[in-house]
Amino acid sequence: MISIRRSRTIVLPVLLFSLTWLLFSGRPKWLHHPSFAATNGTSADRIPPSPFHPGLVDFWDATASALVAAKPDCSLPTEPIEAPLHDFASLKKGFDFRPDLLAIPQQDVDKMRDAHARFVAQIPELAHKLPYAADTRGIAVAASGALLPVFLVSLRMLRRTGSTLHVEVFMESRKNYEQEICEIVLPPMNATCMILSEILGAVPQRLEMSRYQLKALALAFSSFDDVLLLDADNLPLEQPEHLLTSEPFLSTGFVSWPDYWANTASPKFYEIAQQPVPRTSERAATDAGQLLLSKSKHAPTLLLILYYNYHGPTHYYRLLSQSPAVLQGDRETDKETYLAAAMSLNASFHTVRTPVATLGYTQVHDKQFKPAGMVQHDPRDDDYGKTNNNVLGSSKELKATIRPAFLHANVYKTDASEMHEVFNDQIRSQRMWGKTKDMVEQFGRDVEKQVWAEMLYTGCHLEHAFGAWRNLSHVCKKIGRVYKFLYN
Incomplete structure (x- = not known):
């Protein structure tokens, strides 16, 4: 009996120590297993709400209705087109050849111009509803699924620069939420998961938006005043704080970067937006992998960005590129919508002149x-x-x-x-x-x-x-x- 009691006094403390060590010395590897993650935190009742601005639902309720009400009452041609590409750096000053490849009947151009004007007329009222935390700066990224590992590399490279800017990473819906990444990995790096469907699904007008359109939503739904919109595969090489606190951003509130090519927007787009057709040599196409925007200065621009992107897949992406695909990627994307919105409203902006x-x-x-x-x-x-x-x-x-x-x-x-x-x-x-x-x-x-x-x-x-x-x-x-x- 004495030997049995002695063994118990030894075994029980050892067992308790082992259990304590497993719980507090670090997560055992089985906690990382996908089957555990799938059953412990990804169900809807376990996902914490995203910290959106309290006024965002009201803003989106009004904006979504306006976007639908101003839908162009026509369809664009769907046959393949391919605008000729010109290396922007080699263009001579004054070069103004702009191909007109979209065979849109004049009556449809008129319909699109009228729809565009109806939405622009509502922008002042909608802009007053746009919520954000005044005098704040941060980064917005749309990334989930296969882009999440790519984003994490970019985030860690951002922190290597010494940047402390808060990062909001936007995911399409609750099914994209990943507990370990959102609740354990990102918070120590001052990054937060934001679920877009919490806003999109909270209003009567349920708009379907995906892929490139999500970047415009991330820009609009971010809580910051001054925003760096960043692609998930974009690696900051310096602290972005410096770009947000100096010229030309301070005076313009909008900075974009160039692509290799000249812009190939259809001249019909400028007729629809009621703007003069710019010379092709005036500025390059846009690389929308990064963009700086001040909401306090550019709330109207942001509204028109949303309009061009909501109607982008059916109308504006094609109008602004006139090309289905070229070289290494799809050119009918959001990339030209940001600068086009600023130009359509005669808003201030700066396009970086140094070539890519x-x-x-x-x-x-x-x-x-x-x-x-x-x-x-x-x-x-x-x-x-x-x-x-x-x-x-x-x-x-x-x-x-x-x-x-x-x-x-x-x-x-x-x-x-x-x-x-x-x-x-x-x-x-x-x-x-x-x-x-x-x-x-x-x-x-x-x-x-x-x-x-x-x-x-x-x-x-x-x-x-x-x-x-x-x-x-x-x-x-x-x-x-x-x-x-x-x-x-």
């Missing part, structure tokens, strides 16, 4: 250069932005004078579950954005190595956290093998 620069790699087997990233520049340096050179590294003067602000990873997404395959099959065992020496010279650090380190982090520490990776295996092992090859 290209990052890439030279293929081993054929020595061909392959683009793999877009670098956008600091608008504060635009006094110097007069060069037409748009290949990073070819102008020492440009490198020394104009600061890079964003790296848009528009070719290879920074997803640890996919990059190991891209690396082996397409990049063929080499870096994707150039040599280490060149990158350090351009950015003051090896940005590509930092991005791979963040992909390694997401692949190994969050391998079982993302819903998009639920059926994948060995993400950590595969991305680790690539990282070791490159940097160890």
Whole structure:
């Protein structure tokens, strides 16, 4: 009996210690398993409400009704079209050729102009309803599902710059909510999950919006006054705070960045918006991977952005691009709607004059250069932005004078579950954005190595956290093998 009692006095404390250690020393690996996540926090009654501004439902109630009431009473032609592309940097000043490829009957142009005018007439009243926290700054991103791992890499790169800006990441609906990411991973990095359907579904007029349209909603529904709208695959290279607290943003309240190409909007769009047709050489097409907007200065512009995007897939995306697809991506997107809205209302804006620069790699087997990233520049340096050179590294003067602000990873997404395959099959065992020496010279650090380190982090520490990776295996092992090859 004495030996039995002694064993109990030893075993019970050990058992209690073991249980305590499991609970408080860190989450055991089985807590990361998808089956656990699916049953412990993703049901509707376990999802906490998004911290939207209290007045947002009333604003959207009125705005949604106005958007529907001003629907164009016509359809656009659906046959394939392809506007000719002109490299904007090589255009001569005064070049004004603008193709008119959409065969829209004049009566339909008139209908669209009347619908546009009806909505514009309601903008002043709707703009007064737009809610936001005055004198605040932050970042809005639309990302969920397969974009969530990509966004997390961008977020971690943002924090590497020293930025402390609050980030609101917008998800389409409650089915996109991911408990571990939203409640454990993001809050320490000052980021918050926002569920768009909480507002979209709270009003009688239920509008269906998805894909590119969600960016306009993220911009409108964000709680900030001064907003950086950022794509999930866009990597800040400096603290965005500096861009929001200096010229040209302070005076204009609106800053956009250029794409490679000249704008190819149909001249009929300008007739509909009742604006003069600008010369093609006046400004480039827009890279909407990043955008700065002040709601206190541009609430009317934001309303018209919503109008162009709600009616975008059926009308305005095609009017503003005249092209179904070209090169590496779909051009009928939201990208031209933001600047078009400001121009249609004669609002103030600044478009960055420094051309987009290209990052890439030279293929081993054929020595061909392959683009793999877009670098956008600091608008504060635009006094110097007069060069037409748009290949990073070819102008020492440009490198020394104009600061890079964003790296848009528009070719290879920074997803640890996919990059190991891209690396082996397409990049063929080499870096994707150039040599280490060149990158350090351009950015003051090896940005590509930092991005791979963040992909390694997401692949190994969050391998079982993302819903998009639920059926994948060995993400950590595969991305680790690539990282070791490159940097160890």
